[in-house]
Amino acid sequence: MVLERPGPLKLQIAGIPAPHDHCVVRGDPSSGAFSVFCFRDGRLAGVESVNKPAHHMVARRLLGSAVALTPAEAGDTSFDLKARAGTATVAA
Numbered sequence: 114m115v116l117e118r119p120g121p122l123k124l125q126i127a128g129i130p131a132p133h134d135h136c137v138v139r140g141d142p143s144s145g146a147f148s149v150f151c152f153r154d155g156r157l158a159g160v161e162s163v164n165k166p167a168h169h170m171v172a173r174r175l176l177g178s179a180v181a182l183t184p185a186e187a188g189d190t191s192f193d194l195k196a197r198a199g200t201a202t203v204a205a
Contacts, residue, residue: 123164127172130159137188140165148172150187157182167195174198
């Protein structure tokens with residue numbers, strides 16, 4: 114995939130996205146701001162975010178907790194990721 118966007122792209126990765134068996138894109142890659150949520154065995158394994166620091170922070174919180182996120186929720190732009198992450202208690 115080639116992104117036609119002037120200026121720098123900032124890639125942030127949370128978790129260990131590979132290997133995975135299912136990925137969901139949230140956002141529009143052609144805009145240069147999107148995230149790829151990677152799932153392994155139905156559980157969130159990692160998130161690769163391009164110019165989406167809020168998604169990166171949510172991913173870090175979700176990955177460090179026992180709160181589940183489904184692929185359908187990850188791909189639904191009307192689903193409130195921040196609220197879901199707000200229910201997460203970070204594991205010690």
